[in-house]
Structures are given as structure tokens and as C-alpha cells.
Amino acid sequence: MDNKLYNKFTLSKVKELFLKDNIVSIGDDFILARQTNNVDIALLRFPSRIEGFVAAYCRKGHFKCTINLTEYDVHDGMLVVNIPNNIIQLEPFDQEEHIEITILAVSPQYMNTLSSDLDKIFIDAISMLKSPIMEMAPEEVELSMQYFHLIDNVINTDSEYRNDSVSYLLTSIFYLIGGMLKKRLDAEEENDDKTSTRHKKVFEMFIELVEKYHNKERSVGFYADKLCISSKYLSQIIKKVSGFSAPDIINKYVILEAQHLLRHSNLSVKEIADQLNFPNQSFFYKYFKLHTGYTPNSYRQK
Numbered sequence: 001m002d003n004k005l006y007n008k009f010t011l012s013k014v015k016e017l018f019l020k021d022n023i024v025s026i027g028d029d030f031i032l033a034r035q036t037n038n039v040d041i042a043l044l045r046f047p048s049r050i051e052g053f054v055a056a057y058c059r060k061g062h063f064k065c066t067i068n069l070t071e072y073d074v075h076d077g078m079l080v081v082n083i084p085n086n087i088i089q090l091e092p093f094d095q096e097e098h099i100e101i102t103i104l105a106v107s108p109q110y111m112n113t114l115s116s117d118l119d120k121i122f123i124d125a126i127s128m129l130k131s132p133i134m135e136m137a138p139e140e141v142e143l144s145m146q147y148f149h150l151i152d153n154v155i156n157t158d159s160e161y162r163n164d165s166v167s168y169l170l171t172s173i174f175y176l177i178g179g180m181l182k183k184r185l186d187a188e189e190e191n192d193d194k195t196s197t198r199h200k201k202v203f204e205m206f207i208e209l210v211e212k213y214h215n216k217e218r219s220v221g222f223y224a225d226k227l228c229i230s231s232k233y234l235s236q237i238i239k240k241v242s243g244f245s246a247p248d249i250i251n252k253y254v255i256l257e258a259q260h261l262l263r264h265s266n267l268s269v270k271e272i273a274d275q276l277n278f279p280n281q282s283f284f285y286k287y288f289k290l291h292t293g294y295t296p297n298s299y300r301q302k
Contacts, residue, residue, distance in 0.1 A: 007048035029110035061099030
């Protein structure tokens with residue numbers, strides 16, 4: 001379906017149009033808000049994309065949303081995770097019912113500035129995209145809320161290192177959610193049938209190959225050949241298991257490697273382009289800008 005049929009909202013527009021209650025933020029890159037159903041969400045009744053990573057925890061009440069054509073009934077104790085590529089719709093809130101939601105939103109640009117160690121939980125996290133709703137245990141909710149309160153307090157200080165402090169706290173939250181997710185994935189795996197177990201094994205082998213060869217090979221065909229299956233079949237398995245396409249995952253690894261080299265090495269941009277097997281520096285510039293929103297030089301200087 002044509003992307004022009006979807007509403008597209010930046011985090012700046014999300015803050016302006018939908019977030020009316022208690023908000024703390026760092027510009028339009030990081031937003032923490034506590035919302036009720038006293039918000040006009042009319043624009044989100046139509047298929048929309050939000051250009052940011054959004055985690056919404058339902059503290060009280062319930063509402064319905066559709067993510068990537070699947071409808072979910074969200075009630076208190078549930079966490080909803082949205083990534084930039086998702087297509088989301090919200091049904092109108094029941095005005096007779098009191099709803100409380102805590103929302104954490106991060107722009108892709110801000111996400112790219114966080115610790116590169118986040119790639120350790122990347123593979124577990126992408127599996128969540130098939131089911132972007134997670135029911136949280138009371139102790140998980142309590143711990144998460146402690147993080148949110150701490151971030152709120154830090155943002156409201158005048159510390160010179162306020163933004164850096166928030167970045168590290170946010171990285172820690174992602175590890176926390178990643179751990180919760182890993183626990184659920186391990187439990188689900190015990191109930192898998194032989195077919196899905198086979199698919200997960202292929203997925204794991206694919207990831208191992210991408211980890212080994214991503215700095216040289218970016219074609220799905222290369223990895224399919226290594227696994228002795230067709231590119232089409234590999235693509236179907238990767239999409240089914242993770243919710244991501246095979247190129248998405250390959251590109252993610254390449255970008256993580258590029259970000260690490262830009263931040264933690266003295267290699268020139270040309271040397272990094274050569275090391276990652278790009279045909280030339282110009283191609284690498286365009287590729288990096290497409291996937292991060294930054295040029296290599298501007299990312300290195302942040």
C-alpha cells in the first residue's frame with residue numbers, strides 16, 4: 001500500500017497534537033508523558049506512522065489499537081511498543097472510562113546516540129515486533145516506574161550532564177525490557193512445534209552468519225547460499241520469526257558496526273567505508289544517512 005495513504009507524525013507533532021498532560025522532554029528527541037483519555041486522538045483513528053520509538057504502558061483502563069493490521073485489546077498492566085515502520089490506529093477512547101497511560105518516546109536520531117552495546121539485545125528485541133504487546137508482572141511495573149520517576153527528576157535538574165545521564169538511564173531501561181522479553185521468549189520456545197523450532201534454528205544460523213560476514217556481504221542471496229536454501233524461503237522464515245525483513249537485519253548490523261567505528265576508532269570515513277566493503281565513500285555516506293538521518297561526519301561529532 002502506498003505510504004502516502006498514511007498519516008505520518010514526527011515526535012514534535014505527537015507532542016503538539018496528542019500529549020496534553022504531564023510532559024517532560026529533551027527537545028523533540030525524548031519525551032516522557034503521563035496521559036489520560038482527555039486527549040483528542042481523532043487523527044490516529046486512521047492508519048498512521050509515528051516516526052519514533054514509543055513505549056506506552058497502560059496503568060489503568062483499556063483501549064483498542066491496531067498495529068500492522070492486527071487488532072489488540074490493551075488493558076491495565078500491558079506495555080505497547082511501537083517502532084517507526086509500524087502502521088498504527090487507535091479506536092476512540094471511551095470517555096466514560098478513566099484511562100491512564102505512561103508514554104516514553106524516543107526519536108530515531110536520539111536512539112542512534114545511545115550506547116552501541118544495545119546490539120546485545122537487538123535480536124531478542126526484534127522478535128517482539130510480531131507481537132508488540134507485552135503484559136508486565138507487578139514487580140516489572142514497579143521497577144520500570146522507578147526508572148521513569150528517576151528520568152523525570154533528572155530532566156528537571158540543571159545539571160550540566162543532564163542529557164548524558166538520561167541517555168544512560170534510557171539504555172538501562174532497554175536492557176531491562178530486553179530481559180523481560182527474553183524471559184517470555186524462552187517460555188514460548190518450550191511450547192514451539194517442530195516446524196517453528198526449525199524456523200527459529202534457521203533464523204539463529206542466519207544471525208550467526210550476519211554477525212560474521214556483515215562487514216563484507218549485504219545480499220540476502222549470499223546468506224541463503226550459505227544455508228543451502230533459496231533467498232525467497234530465507235526471507236519468508238526471517239519475516240515470520242522476527243517481523244523484520246532479512247535486509248533490515250543485515251542493514252542493522254552494518255549500521256551498528258559503522259556507528260561503533262565512527263565513535264570508537266580513529267579510522268577515517270573512507271577507511272570505514274573500505275572496511276565495510278562499500279564501493280566508495282560517497283555510497284557509504286548515502287547509505288549511512290538513509291538509515292540514521294546523519295552523515296558519518298555529523299554522527300561522529302555528536
